[in-house]
Amino acid sequence: MRHIAIVGSGPAGYYTAEAALKQWGDHVRVDIFDALPVPFGLIRSGVAPDHQHIKSVADRYESTALNSNVRFVGNVKLGRDLSVAELQGLYDAVILATGAPADRALDIPGANLGNVFGSAAFVGWYNGHPQFADLHPQLDADTAVVIGNGNVALDVARLLAKSPEEFEGTDIVAHALATFARSSVRRIVILGRRGPHQIAMTPKELAELAALRRSHPVVDPADLPPVEADAPLDVNLRKSLAYLRGFAIGPAPDRDEADAEEVVIEFDFLAAPHAILGIDGRVEAVEVERTRLETGPGGPKAAGTGELYRIPAGLVVSCIGYQATPIPDIPYDEQGGRFANVDGRIRPGLYCVGWARRGPTGTIGSNRPDGFSVIDKVASDLPDNLGKSGRAGFDAMAEERDLKVVKFTDWQKIEEAEVAAARNGSPREKFVAVERMIEAAART
Template sequence: MRHIAIVGSGPAGYYTAEAAQKQWGDDVSIDIFDMLPVPYGLIRFGVAPDHQSIKGVTRRYEQTALSNNVRFVGNIKVGQDVSVAKLQGLYDAVVLATGAPRDRPIDLPGDHLGNVFGSAGFVGWYNGHPEFAALEPDLSGKTAVVIGMGNVALDVTRILAKTRDEFAGSDIVGHALDTLMGSTIQRIVILGRRGPHQIMMTPKELGELGHLSRAAPRVDPQDLPDLDDDAMLEPGIRKSVTHLRSFAAIPESHRADLPLEVEFDFFAAPRGLIGEGKVQAISVERTRIEAGRAVGTGEFYEIPADLVVSCIGYQTSPIAGVPFDERAGRFANDQGRILPGLYCVGWARRGPSGTIGTNRPDGFGVIELIAQDMPQAGRKSGRPGFDALAAERKLDIVTFRDWKRIEEAEQARARDGAPREKFVDVGDMIRAIGQ
């Protein structure tokens, strides 16, 4: 019997478990650890609450989770409750699938000012992550600036722009919905260092901005390259640029009747945040593209900013005793191998890139590495050994059956039309298990 520990219960973790089952059938025992009492990681806390169809992938993970040789081990902080080295002593292979839950630093003068957030915190706030539930962003100003040209920037913009009716069917947490409905934001500026041809926004997500009831997105036609240049783009980016062209063609008379402005500011690099105690404006330098890079032109201007959300990427959280690549913001690894018997997968391996589905071949790839490195079944204690350790340390393990009780409680407390109302406090999650 092979014993595998997977640290992280998001997409990369469950795809890795699925791959291990296909590789070894019943001759493998898999424990999936998570620091929270609830599974699914990025799906629960990163995917936008109004994208419920994407969250449906958890049904596939549940099939894996309910298998006889897979166990969810929630409420265990690896690196605190148990070290990676200790897990390596208990399991034949340890796979780190912890994702990239930290924001890439904005690293600008004034980034310490109030009402300046990274997307990990802001998205975690409206998605009910216990670490960010008490964030309390102030939405009483007039202008919000969203820095970034990827899908997360689109998510943040869309969430700030929607009406209560547009959140029907979503699982946005109640405290965030109430705050958003009290917002006085009148203008949202999406700030990008480069131009329309360099955006990382996908067509579906970008197209959603064109269907907001309170706003019609604005693109300056002068920022758009010649139409003939679109032919050189990859098909997905070409479709996204087509959306930008359609936004640029929206008549101003149509926008005049709408209470909210959403505008793209291309070729605009943030250089500093301005304010006293709380952000009031952002200093921006106009850029031009040289060899695909944004280069400053020396032309500066300021944008009023009562709220700033930086959506410029994520980093993996280091774990004591595990080699870490600070520059890349992920575990130091060679195609998934970190140390003998220690591996990483997903964003923890390659950084925050690709879609949810990208993690499936990644999971199968790391299991192939383990199969190469471990052609014979190991002799480590695995699950029984960890259970003995947990009993000795009085660790309170949350199982998948326990999670299902939490899920039932969240569904029971949902507002009308919502699939659930998430618990945002770990203590409340634990108490729901015993109800």
């Protein structure tokens, strides 16, 4: 019998459990640990609430989760309840599937001012992650600055630009919905230190921005390369450029003459945040440095020109990437924002998968081949039977330490309660406090 512990119940964790079942069938026991009482990680707390079609991928994990050889072990946190070393003492293999839940630091002066947030925190806040439920961003200023040129930046800009009616059918949590409904933000500036050809924005996300009821996306035509320069780009990037070129047609509405409800979304390319300026501890402007592209070994790099200008702003959200959260005594790759590994191997008996292995790259579906690859390595590395106690050993430890473990069937009770509490048209109203989740799980 193989005993496998997977730490993290997001897509990477469940795809890895699926791979383990295919590899060993009834000769494996897989325990999937998560610090929260609820599974699915990024699907629940990272995917935008108006992307319900993406969230539905969690449905495919249910057959794996309900397999008797797989068990969800929620509300058990590394460092608080047990250590990696203790897991390795109990299981034949421990696989870190913790994702990359932490923001890359915005390393400029003023980044710690009030109403300046990383995207992990801001996205976690509107998605109901318990860690960020008390974030309380203030949307009482006219202008917000979003830093970054990827899909997360578009998600943040899109939600800031939505009208209250456009949140129908989403699972945005009540506290965020109320804040967005009171928002005074009517100008959103998306800063990108490089140019349009270097964006990581997909056509689908840009199309969603263009389809908003009251927004007006704007690109300065001078920021766009000649049309013929698009030819060598891959097809998706060319499609994205077509949207940006569409946004460059026609001037932005005059702020004094625009409809009071209209939201202008400005793309500012070749623009790097230089400092965040504030008064009384809160952001009031972003100082930006104009950049130019220089050829480098890894592609075009942004270099500062020394030209500075200011954008008045009462809210800043930095969407510059994510990184895995370091774990004591586990080698860590600071530059890659991931655990140091060779093809998923960290050290004997310890592996990593998904963003914890690769860094924050790839789509949700990229985690499936990654999970199967790591299980292949586990199968080749370990002898048939190491004599570990696995699930039984953990259960004895949990009882001794009085851990309040949440099983998948308990999660189903939580989900049932969230669905029952949903406002009209919404799929659910998420609990944003762990205590409420535990209470719902305990109901009979």
